[in-house]
Each structure stands twice: as structure tokens, then as C-alpha cells.
Amino acid sequence: MAILLFFIGHWYLSLFVQTFFLHRYAAHQMFTMNKFWEKFFYTLTFLFQGSSFLSPYAYGVMHRLHHAYADTENDPHSPKYSKNLFDMMWKTKIIYNDILNHRIKLDPKYTRNVPYWAFIEKIGDNWFSRIAWGTAYSLFYIQFATHWWEFLLLPIHYLMGPVHGAIINWAAHKFGYVNFQVNDTAKNFLPFDFLMFGESYHNNHHKYGGRANFGFKWFELDPAYPIILLLNAIHVIKLKRNNDLNYM
Numbered sequence: 001m002a003i004l005l006f007f008i009g010h011w012y013l014s015l016f017v018q019t020f021f022l023h024r025y026a027a028h029q030m031f032t033m034n035k036f037w038e039k040f041f042y043t044l045t046f047l048f049q050g051s052s053f054l055s056p057y058a059y060g061v062m063h064r065l066h067h068a069y070a071d072t073e074n075d076p077h078s079p080k081y082s083k084n085l086f087d088m089m090w091k092t093k094i095i096y097n098d099i100l101n102h103r104i105k106l107d108p109k110y111t112r113n114v115p116y117w118a119f120i121e122k123i124g125d126n127w128f129s130r131i132a133w134g135t136a137y138s139l140f141y142i143q144f145a146t147h148w149w150e151f152l153l154l155p156i157h158y159l160m161g162p163v164h165g166a167i168i169n170w171a172a173h174k175f176g177y178v179n180f181q182v183n184d185t186a187k188n189f190l191p192f193d194f195l196m197f198g199e200s201y202h203n204n205h206h207k208y209g210g211r212a213n214f215g216f217k218w219f220e221l222d223p224a225y226p227i228i229l230l231l232n233a234i235h236v237i238k239l240k241r242n243n244d245l246n247y248m
């Protein structure tokens with residue numbers, strides 16, 4: 001029971017910062033927030049993603065490249081140009097590191113207003129921190145696991161951020177249904193997205209890249225959207241009015 005709760009908790013907390021902060025804020029700027037809240041969510045990203053911390057800066061830039069070049073040779077992660085899932089994940093990691101270490105020259109539109117906080121970038125993206133988080137997850141399992149097979153879940157904890165990314169970047173560009181005609185292979189992977197916090201409505205999202213609600217049809221409930229509305233109502237964030245537009 002403790003393991004199940006820990007797994008579900010880690011899955012959804014990590015997913016929340018990914019969809020809310022990395023995807024909808026850092027990459028797409030669907031809403032604004034002041035520097036205090038930006039640092040607050042930067043810190044939550046480090047705490048919730050832990051061993052698999054993804055830099056909001058590198059994620060934001062890489063994701064803009066994905067939208068600009070979806071399913072072309074320049075797409076940072078296209079199943080069309082990858083031999084298999086792991087090949088795609090490996091290529092993504094290389095491009096991610098190139099962006100993070102400023103090894104590729106980019107048009108300013110890909111980096112404009114993408115948040116960057118050197119302090120968390122430094123403590124989040126280093127092996128000491130990653131191993132410490134991984135050790136903490138492992139100790140929790142050693143303490144609370146009741147069956148040997150529960151340990152098979154540990155690698156998902158270690159790689160939670162990239163696992164969430166890969167599910168959408170692979171599955172939602174291969175399987176699912178289409179609401180809108182788009183110039184790439186983006187699909188709505190799940191009709192009712194209880195697993196990926198709305199990220200599954202990827203065809204809708206590729207059509208309207210700046211729209212904070214990823215659901216369109218009545219059954220396409222986006223669990224992140226009510227949270228966004230609440231944070232907007234209590235003035236933590238400010239939703240952009242014309243949010244059907246993309247960032248570019």
C-alpha cells in the first residue's frame with residue numbers, strides 16, 4: 001500500500017510540474033507569473049522530479065523546436081526518424097544536453113522568456129543530487145516493499161521525467177485519434193486522460209499550441225486545466241487572454 005501510494009504520488013506530482021511549469025509555462029507561456037512564483041515552481045520541479053530533474057530552460061527550448069519542426073529531420077524527438085523508442089530517447093538526451101550547455105546556435109524566438117534559474121539548474125542537474133534522490137527512493141522501497149516485483153517499479157522513479165516525455169513523444173505521435181488536421185503525426189492518445197494530466201490530447205495541442213486547456217470534446221477532460229484556473233483566480237498566475245495563439 002505504501003509503495004502504491006508513493007508511486008502514484010511521485011507519478012502525478014512529477015507530471016504536474018512537467019505539464020504545468022515545463023510545458024505550459026516555460027515552453028508555451030500560456031500564462032505569466034512573477035519571479036517569486038517562478039522560483040517557487042522551479043523549486044517544486046526539482047523536488048518532484050528529483051533524480052530525473054529536467055531543466056525548465058532546456059525543456060522549454062527543446063519543446064519549441066519540436067513544435068516548429070515536428071516530424072521532420074530537425075525534430076528533437078520524432079518516432080518517424082527513430083529506429084525505436086530507446087533510440088528516440090537517446091537522441092532527445094543528446095539534443096537536450098546540447099541546448100543545456102549552449103552548444104547549438106538558436107534563433108532568439110526559441111529562447112525568448114524561457115525561465116532560467118542558475119541555482120536550481122546547478123543543484124538539479126548534477127550526479128550527486130541524482131544519486132541522492134535515487135538512493136532515497138530505493139531506501140523507501142527497501143523499507144516498505146512487500147513483494148519482490150515492486151522493485152521493478154524503481155527504474156520508473158529514477159527516470160520519471162523522461163518516461164513521461166517519452167510516452168507522449170512516442171505514443172501520442174503514433175497511436176490515437178485525430179480531431180484536427182495538422183502537418184504532423186500528433187494524435188490524441190487517450191480519449192479520457194486520467195494518466196497523463198491532459199498531455200495525451202496531443203493532436204489538439206499541436207493545433208492550438210498556446211491554448212491552456214488541452215481538451216476540446218466534452219469527454220476530453222484536462223485535469224491540469226482546473227488547477228490552472230484556480231491558480232489564475234488566486235493570482236498566482238495570469239492566464240493570457242488570447243491563448244489560442246502559439247508562442248511564435
Ligand SMILES: [Zn+2]
Pocket residue numbers: 066070169173186202206
Ligand atoms: Zn508533439
Ligand SMILES: [Zn+2]
Pocket residue numbers: 023027028063067205209
Ligand atoms: Zn507543446
